[in-house]
Amino acid sequence: MLAIRNLNKRFGGLHALRDVSIDAPPGQITAVIGPNGAGKSTLMNVISGFISPDGGSITVAGTPITGMKPHEICRQGLARTFQNLQMFSDMTVLETVITGRTRHRRASLVANLLMTPRVWHDEKDAAQHAQTLLETMQIGPSYWQRRAGDLPYGLQRRVEIARALATEPAYMLLDEPAAGLNDEESVALGSTLRELAGRGIGIVLIEHDIELVMNFSRHIFVMDAGGVIADGTPEQVRSKPEVVKAYLGDEHGA
Amino acid sequence: MLYQIILSGLTVGAIYALIAIGFTIVFSTVRIVNFAHGEFVMAGGMIYAYLSAVHGMPVFPAVAIAIGACVVLALLVYELGLASMDKDNHIAQVMITLGVGITLKGLAQIFIGKDTQFPPAFSAGGPLAVGGATIPYQMLWIVGALAVLMLGLYMLLHHTRVGKGMMAVSINHYAATLMGISPRRSAVIAFMLAGLIGGAAGTLLAPVASAHYDNGIFLGIKGFAAAILGGLGSPLGAVVGGLILGLTESVTAGYISSVYKDAVSLVLLLAILLIRPQGLIGKRLPQKF
Missing domain, CATH: 3.40.50.300 (P-loop containing nucleotide triphosphate hydrolases)
Incomplete structure (x- = not known):
């Protein structure tokens, strides 16, 4: 509750x-x-x-x-979306949603700086999770690599919801x-x-x-x-x- | 002659670029200009010189320790000086970075000394003779380091969530915090990266241009100018700005007079800012929070 x-x-x-x-x-x-x-x-x-x-x-x-x-x-x-869109405009749609998964990162900062295999693996998982969410929000793969800020308004709303969902x-x-x-x-x-x-x-x-x-x-x-x-x-x-x-x-x- | 001028311009430019990246990363995530940044570069060179001259330490351990010390230094500057400040009071934060810079300079003077020092180049031998130009090995180290560090930074920013989180903070601070991204953690990482890259620049530069406690301000100003030239906030802009600044200085010194090299590069900076206030590669600043 x-x-x-x-x-x-x-x-x-x-x-x-x-x-x-x-x-x-x-x-x-x-x-x-x-x-x-x-x-x-x-x-x-x-x-x-x-x-x-x-x-x-x-x-x-x-x-x-x-x-x-x-x-x-x-x-x-507790996640939220915004009345006025608050997008990470310069990122791609996929990157934007992956950003929602920041709190689920498991590898340490040093491992991230060295980009160990575990980090690669982790990032791949995060990307897959983000793709699933984008599909849930009916945003097709053709949009994933587009700049988030360039999408039509209605789609940006859905990307925002996908990003919020990514925080689980x-x-x-x-x-x-x-x-x-x-x-x-x-x-x-x-x-x-x-x-x-x-x-x-x-x-x-x-x-x-x-x-x-x-x-x-x-x-x-x-x-x-x-x-x-x-x-x-x-x-x-x-x-x-x-x-x-x-x-x-x-x-x-x- | 021209080759030599271009080569030395690129080398100096690569150093400016490395310094500029530190300004840019910190500015993107914390929204302040860290005026102590030049002192990280100075400290890198001084600590390297100190370890190799006084303690006779071999090159690479000395360089590694010097860079590590700069990372810790940057971390302390943020944690002790800035983290607890009111984040909207940018003027006070900038004043703190100025104060910290002066303190670092004083500490270097007291503990390491006032003498100009030339620590050894990273690898012995050289210079290489290529088509009428001579290339000291250190020049290759400098340009190579810029390439490696830029590639690493690119991978970090675009292919890990640590980097994506930092980008998110820089693009939209408000939304980023609601994605569970801690602004303080992003700031800590930004400062550590600035310390790492700045310290590396200091150790790379010291064998060719000497290490001296008073170098920080001049290095900081050059790096800051390069960052502004390319567009504050853009790592790629920092590199482009640094290289252009280095080449301009080198060409001016070679064909006109070294007396005018600073003047010409500052005129260039002013001209570019008049035409493109956001810098060559920079975007207009996002809305302020």
Whole structure:
């Protein structure tokens, strides 16, 4: 379980997160939705260790990760992708995904400098693993040697997910993975995410694409003005008046 | 005459290139210019000279120890001087590297001495006579070392995850940390590589151009100029920049006057920076974090 308890964060007078508690179980897609400014991005940055919370706790499978550095949090099995693509643009697609496997390196630094046979073997394994992940994300071999930054937007999104998967995460935070995708691509993404969840990965989906969220997530948390205002299954959330109000404004309220 | 000028230009250029690589690697991963870097080169030459002159140590053990000492030195500079600093305070970090540089120079002066020293060349005999030009064996060592070290660096950066991690940090620091890559570890490796290559440059250079405690600043400036010329952040740029700088100096000294060689190379540097601010091979700097 990725358990977020009573998270609070203030930026000066702005209460960006108020007592946010979210549970994301393994093997399921949990969505976090909410209008712009609801605090979703702050939440992501707090979970991944770029912003330290003023209060509250985050645990991954029982291990507290609050206060850890971002790379340490990744090593606890929590990976993420980004709302604005954060690619290693000058690397090839394959290299980019292999980079996700840095924490799985077994040979010592000296062995790496000398490039011993073991290092070669290790690197070959990493490359094979990366290729499998690229195939999972439906990125064909013809793209593997292309410069990552030159790929079409939708493909870069998938490379980012493959890179996150390469860290072998137990939980994955996806920050608006469907942004910039067309309907067809978005549905394909949903099925891929469902498949990944089927492998036991707990997926936290932060998304504006309501169709994607409603069709593919098991549980939805709705945020507004820094707090969680509702949660439940897609059907439950859809009918809650406070959700409709947060999304559509007062005059449309139930 | 022309052959000789080109040969000596390439040799000096290879040394500049080796020094420039150290600036570039550290800049890519840590985003600071390490002004102590020239002192690593000085230390390499001085320690080699000291071990062979005072202790009568054979060439290769002495060179190996000198280079090893530079690696440790670089590691200490990072761990003691920079690692705990606020990573966004670049000015303070650069000031620390300046201070460390001055300290290293002082230590060399106190513990090794003020005399100019010429340690032995790596292999006895020579020079080779090839078509009207003479090539000292040390020249071959220098150019060969540049080739071997560049190949090694290329393999490390492109074919191991240690290297890919460093590249990832240099391209996108933010995303790299989220892939489980420790920025501190990348910085440590960058400094150790800079110490290794810088120390090697120092030992290679000392037999032809002497070792002296005061050489660090001048070597550092040349290496830094070469790195800027090629494009700070690009190892290939460092090599290209170093060779161009060396050749320019050599041609100026040979055909005009050695008095003007620094002036001409600086004019070249300014001209290139006006036309291509990112350097010859460098890319525009990625967004800052």
